[in-house]
Amino acid sequence: MTPELFRRFCALANDHAGLxxxxxxxxxxAARVGKRVRALGLKSAAAYLERxxxxxxxxxxxxxxxxxxxxxxxxxxxxxxxxxxxxxxxxWARRRTPVRVWSAAVASGEEAYSIxxxxxxxxxxxxxxxxxxTDISAPALAEAxxxxxxxxRLGSIHPTLRRQFLRLQRRGRDAGATFAISPRLRRHxxxxxxxxxxxxxxxxxxxxxxxxRNVMIYLTAEVRAELGAxxxxxxxxxxxLFLAHxxxxxxxxxxxxxxxxxxxxxxxxxxxxxxLAEGKERRATGH
Numbered sequence: 462m463t464p465e466l467f468r469r470f471c472a473l474a475n476d477h478a479g480l481x482x483x484x485x486x487x488x489x490x491a492a493r494v495g496k497r498v499r500a501l502g503l504k505s506a507a508a509y510l511e512r513x514x515x516x517x518x519x520x521x522x523x524x525x526x527x528x529x530x531x532x533x534x535x536x537x538x539x540x541x542x543x544x545x546x547x548x549x550x551x552x553w554a555r556r557r558t559p560v561r562v563w564s565a566a567v568a569s570g571e572e573a574y575s576i577x578x579x580x581x582x583x584x585x586x587x588x589x590x591x592x593x594x595t596d597i598s599a600p601a602l603a604e605a606x607x608x609x610x611x612x613x614r615l616g617s618i619h620p621t622l623r624r625q626f627l628r629l630q631r632r633g634r635d636a637g638a639t640f641a642i643s644p645r646l647r648r649h650x651x652x653x654x655x656x657x658x659x660x661x662x663x664x665x666x667x668x669x670x671x672x673x674r675n676v677m678i679y680l681t682a683e684v685r686a687e688l689g690a691x692x693x694x695x696x697x698x699x700x701x702l703f704l705a706h707x708x709x710x711x712x713x714x715x716x717x718x719x720x721x722x723x724x725x726x727x728x729x730x731x732x733x734x735x736x737l738a739e740g741k742e743r744r745a746t747g748h
Contacts, residue, residue, distance in 0.1 A: 462491040462506050469510055470494060470529075478526050478597060479658030479684030493528045497521075526656075527598030530679070534568040537575045537617045539674065542703050545724055546576065546670060549701055550583040550590075553669055560590035563664070563695070565657060565673040567594030570605025570650075571614070572672055577646050578622050586645050593664075595655035602652050608642035615640060658684050660691035667697040674705040674723075685710065693717050698729025 462470075467487050474480040482490060491506070498509045516522050537543055546562075553560050560580065564573040573594035580590045596602050609630055615623060627640040655662060657676060671692050677685050689710040692702055696717075704710070704723040717725035 462487060462494070466506055466510060467491075470506075473513060473522070474526065474529050475681065477522060477658070478530070478656060479680045479688075480526075480530065481679060481681045482529075490529065494525075496528055497525060523597070523599060523654075527600055530597060533675070534571045535617060536571045536615065538572065539706060539723075540617070541722070542672070542674075542724070543575060543579045545701070545721060546579050546703075547583050549670065550580055554584055554588075558589075560584060560588070560669050561667065562590070562592050562670045563668050563672070564592065564594040565655070565671060565692070566676045567596045567605055567652065568598070568601050570594060570601075570608060570652070571610070572674070573605065573650050573652070574608070574626075574642050574646065575618075576670075576672065577650050578618075578626050581626070581646055581649070582622070590649060592650045594650065594652045596652075597654065597656050599654060602654060605652050608647055609639050610642075612638040612640060657688055660687050662691060662695070664695060666695045668695050668700055669697060670701045670703065671696060672703045674703060674708070677704060677708040677710070689717075693727060696727040698727055700727050701725070702727075 467490060470490055471480075471482040471486075474482055494506050494509060498504075498506060501509065501512070503509050503512070513521055513525055550560065562576050562580065564576060567573045573592050577592050580588070580592070584590050594602075594605055596605075615627065618627070623640075626643050626646050628643055629638065630641045631639045655664075657673075658680070673688070673692060677688070680688065693716055696702060701720070702717055702725045704725075706723045708723060710717070710725070717727055720726045
């Protein structure tokens with residue numbers, strides 16, 4: 462891929478998804494563009510760029526953004542976040558109001574189902590709670606909706622949770638076994654396409670928690686600031702925002718308070734504040 466082609470592909474990714482693709486990413490961009498070139502039967506990356514720039518429907522642009530973004534994920538990634546979520550959910554249960562959690566870059570669904578397992582364990586499989594998973598990639602969302610995973614991807618799920626929430630779908634030999642998320646858990650989870658570079662979002666506010674992990678590091682500072690403000694708006698008082706450990710919000714003036722490693726809270730819920738203080742005291746005394 463020539464430097465000029467790389468620049469133009471990066472400009473598309475920046476303009477439409479706020480992605481900050483810098484020098485050093487040439488091989489990654491070339492490899493991922495190559496997937497679409499082969500899938501469409503085109504002769505070159507230049508021919509693919511022409512198709513993208515002439516794409517009036519936006520469908521191929523969405524496919525390009527889907528392959529250019531990193532979709533690495535896994536069940537219970539950064540597990541301490543799910544411990545924090547479980548403690549918060551125990552407090553939310555006292556409100557006796559619906560609990561809503563959003564996984565903002567859900568990829569192939571593992572994060573959303575990890576959240577769902579945590580909430581089901583704390584609030585019950587028949588509790589009044591919902592998980593929304595969104596992503597820019599339509600193929601990733603399709604995989605998330607299928608809710609079927611190879612056995613080798615399940616190693617980070619506790620055996621108790623595996624027995625409760627996963628069902629053997631196929632006994633495999635060469636291809637390996639596959640497992641499906643249980644229907645009772647799946648009915649609490651919904652998926653939809655959303656571009657995080659385009660706030661304000663057409664979502665109802667009042668989320669109890671938002672997971673937006675391993676996203677900020679790929680966005681420009683301007684997009685990070687706008688996204689951080691929008692995530693804060695969509696949290697209810699006392700709601701938690703979970704970022705990846707390597708990430709921060711671009712705008713330090715955001716109203717969210719830092720309450721743990723890469724975890725922020727929108728102030729205003731006395732129940733959660735009391736529980737947070739109680740948890741800090743227990744950790745300090747070792748009880």
